[in-house]
Amino acid sequence: xxxSIAAPRFRVTQLVRWxxxxxxxxxxxxxxxxxxxxxxxxxxxxxxxxxFTLPAIVALGMTLVVSAGxxxxxxxxxxxxxxxVAVTLMSLGHGLALSLAVGLGGALMVGVVxxxxxxxxxxxxxxxxxxxxxxxxxxxxxATNGGTPIYLVSNFPAAGLDALAHGTALGVPAPLWIVLAxxxxxxxxxxxxxxxxxxxxxxAAPQVARYSGLPVRRxxxxxxxxxxxxxxxxxxxxxxxxxxxxPLSGNAFLLDAIGAVFxxxxxxxxxxxxxxxxxxxxxxxxxxxxxxxxxxxxxxxxQVAIGLLVFAVLGASFATRRLQAAD
Amino acid sequence: xxxxxxxxxxxxLATEDAEAxxxxxxxxxxxGFVRFAAIxxxxxxxxxxxxxxxxxxxxxNLTNVVxxxxxxxxxAFGMSIVIIGxGGDVIRGxxxxxxxxxxxLCAAVFTVAVNAGLGDATATVLTFAAGASVGxxxxxxxxxxxxxxxxxxxxxxxxxxxxxxxxxxxxVLTANSPLLAYIAGATPLGFSLTDWTFLGTALLLLVVxxxxxxxLRLQAVGGSVQAARSAGLRVPxxxxxxxxxxxxxxxxxxxxQAARLSGSSPGSGDILxxxxxxxxxxxxxxxxxxxxxxGTILSVLFIGCLINGFQLLNVSSYxxxxxQGVLILxxxxxxxxxxxxxEV
Numbered sequence: 001x002x003x004s005i006a007a008p009r010f011r012v013t014q015l016v017r018w019x020x021x022x023x024x025x026x027x028x029x030x031x032x033x034x035x036x037x038x039x040x041x042x043x044x045x046x047x048x049x050x051x052f053t054l055p056a057i058v059a060l061g062m063t064l065v066v067s068a069g070x071x072x073x074x075x076x077x078x079x080x081x082x083x084x085v086a087v088t089l090m091s092l093g094h095g096l097a098l099s100l101a102v103g104l105g106g107a108l109m110v111g112v113v114x115x116x117x118x119x120x121x122x123x124x125x126x127x128x129x130x131x132x133x134x135x136x137x138x139x140x141x142x143a144t145n146g147g148t149p150i151y152l153v154s155n156f157p158a159a160g161l162d163a164l165a166h167g168t169a170l171g172v173p174a175p176l177w178i179v180l181a182x183x184x185x186x187x188x189x190x191x192x193x194x195x196x197x198x199x200x201x202x203x204a205a206p207q208v209a210r211y212s213g214l215p216v217r218r219x220x221x222x223x224x225x226x227x228x229x230x231x232x233x234x235x236x237x238x239x240x241x242x243x244x245x246x247p248l249s250g251n252a253f254l255l256d257a258i259g260a261v262f263x264x265x266x267x268x269x270x271x272x273x274x275x276x277x278x279x280x281x282x283x284x285x286x287x288x289x290x291x292x293x294x295x296x297x298x299x300x301x302x303q304v305a306i307g308l309l310v311f312a313v314l315g316a317s318f319a320t321r322r323l324q325a326a327d
Numbered sequence: 328x329x330x331x332x333x334x335x336x337x338x339x340l341a342t343e344d345a346e347a348x349x350x351x352x353x354x355x356x357x358x359g360f361v362r363f364a365a366i367x368x369x370x371x372x373x374x375x376x377x378x379x380x381x382x383x384x385x386x387x388n389l390t391n392v393v394x395x396x397x398x399x400x401x402x403a404f405g406m407s408i409v410i411i412g413x414g415g416d417v418i419r420g421x422x423x424x425x426x427x428x429x430x431x432l433c434a435a436v437f438t439v440a441v442n443a444g445l446g447d448a449t450a451t452v453l454t455f456a457a458g459a460s461v462g463x464x465x466x467x468x469x470x471x472x473x474x475x476x477x478x479x480x481x482x483x484x485x486x487x488x489x490x491x492x493x494x495x496x497x498x499v500l501t502a503n504s505p506l507l508a509y510i511a512g513a514t515p516l517g518f519s520l521t522d523w524t525f526l527g528t529a530l531l532l533l534v535v536x537x538x539x540x541x542x543l544r545l546q547a548v549g550g551s552v553q554a555a556r557s558a559g560l561r562v563p564x565x566x567x568x569x570x571x572x573x574x575x576x577x578x579x580x581x582x583x584q585a586a587r588l589s590g591s592s593p594g595s596g597d598i599l600x601x602x603x604x605x606x607x608x609x610x611x612x613x614x615x616x617x618x619x620x621x622g623t624i625l626s627v628l629f630i631g632c633l634i635n636g637f638q639l640l641n642v643s644s645y646x647x648x649x650x651q652g653v654l655i656l657x658x659x660x661x662x663x664x665x666x667x668x669x670e671v
Binding site: 117121122123124127128130131132133134135136137138139141142146255258259262299300301302303304305306307308310311314315318319321322 | 468471472473474475478479481482483484485486487488489490492493496497600603604607643645646647648649650651652653655656659660
């Protein structure tokens with residue numbers, strides 16, 4: 001409450017906005033100096049394909065949701081349901097296109113439930129999507145007998161699926177094209193359409209948006225459906241990469257996505273979620289995972305380091321903002 | 328900040344409140360209805376299990392429910408204190424996502440300390456020091472740096488989870504010590520020490536949070552930071568203390584868990600979402616639809632009965648999460664429909 005009242009008094013200087021990019025560049029230089037492997041083009045591409053694409057797509061959806069003042073804790077559920085449905089259909093011998101389409105439909109269903117709970121019943125996004133996350137876990141456990149992965153043993157649809165995960169077009173890996181498409185869609189929607197303006201208005205002041213006659217409900221529906229759809233794409237890409245569906249694996253996206261979106265807000269003048277900031281945040285996390293591994297830190301220390309880094313970036317930017325607000 | 332702005336803020340707050348809330352009398356009646364419905368649901372679950380599940384209503388089983396729920400209860404108390412102090416808005420208000428990871432870290436600290444031959448007293452001190460330090464870091468981030476609690480505690484959660492892995496190398500560690508054996512075995516007055524921990528903490532917090540000046544001021548801070556500040560309360564102190572108290576409760580829960588599991592095992596962090604759910608659900612048991620210690624006790628027992636009853640009825644444990652999820656949605660839907668303000 002105090003934040004929303006104090007907001008107009010913020011004079012966010014360039015300083016705060018450079019915290020995250022500086023951290024990114026600094027760490028990049030440190031890794032490049034410390035590890036010869038890190039700075040090879042092959043490794044940088046590896047980071048982009050393996051540590052960036054999947055969380056980036058999820059985080060783009062989260063950017064939309066957070067822009068509208070909401071939060072989506074069910075991103076992993078959407079990704080998992082899409083993978084579960086598609087892989088199950090494929091293992092039953094259905095075609096690739098049909099399986100993927102129905103999988104995306106499954107993810108959309110999660111979005112429909114989220115949006116209905118939020119707009120029709122008026123439940124807060126945090127609680128609504130938390131509830132969906134719980135129900136989604138049960139659904140997956142019941143469907144897979146407690147969490148047994150489904151492997152695509154027959155190589156029947158594997159050719160097309162493999163192209164999705166490992167193919168290239170114009171020398172660029174296919175997953176990166178998908179990220180690019182998602183970036184363009186979200187950037188255009190958020191920045192250049194009436195829908196995007198409504199979303200940002202709802203995020204800034206929901207009551208004002210409602211009283212101004214903006215289509216709050218329709219925009220909210222679209223936001224959660226789009227988020228679910230993007231998560232579904234990410235889940236399908238994950239399934240294509242590992243050629244299997246591992247129950248509850250999508251939840252790993254959740255915290256990285258939320259972290260990336262909010263780290264991304266630090267580069268914006270108004271401290272708002274934005275596509276570029278989100279991408280920088282996701283890349284920062286991906287680079288950290290890869291770089292720390294290459295300089296010999298194990299997974300355990302990576303987690304500590306990422307926590308400390310997020311803490312430092314958020315601390316620096318929030319503390320500076322607070323100082324400026326107090327001026 | 329000059330007087331004119333203060334006054335404008337006051338007016339803005341007053342109008343905002345007037346718009347957002349229905350008149351007090353009406354709201355109380357609706358709150359009463361929701362509370363009635365929630366307690367009714369608890370009773371129905373209880374009666375159904377008493378009739379359908381063999382052995383549910385025996386004294387041994389009911390104390391078992393309490394025993395199984397104690398770790399969840401201690402963490403949920405911590406979460407409720409943080410929410411009471413920070414306000415109910417989940418993005419800007421109080422929330423502590425580090426509770427689950429902190430539990431794992433504290434249990435690891437205790438186990439590693441005992442295995443290193445430090446003795447129970449030292450291990451206990453270290454565990455409480457670890458829990459309180461995590462609380463202090465949260466407090467520093469939220470109060471000192473002004474980071475949103477959701478984000479600050481998210482980062483701290485990562486740090487705790489990582490440190491737990493560093494300590495345990497992601498393995499199950501067993502520990503045996505006189506203290507753990509005593510907690511697991513002793514039954515003063517016929518109830519296990521874990522039951523007594525639940526009961527004692529619940530009573531203590533009921534009094535501290537709802538009947539002492541400190542508790543009432545904490546509620547005031549959560550109700551409106553501006554008003555609390557105007558009334559001369561040291562808002563940062565209360566917020567900081569709420570996170571530190573949560574950290575101390577986590578340390579206590581860690582020792583209870585170490586006694587139950589004879590050590591520490593990875594995956595303690597998974598309890599987080601249940602804690603969030605339990606604590607937020609406590610709101611429906613209170614007249615003003617805010618989280619409370621009494622409500623937390625009831626919702627912990629509700630979930631405890633549910634899990635236990637399902638076990639007795641041989642219903643697959645895979646259903647438990649789903650039923651919990653549906654329950655919270657039902658409960659908050661009833662609450663939001665009865666408020667009809669569109670925002671919870």
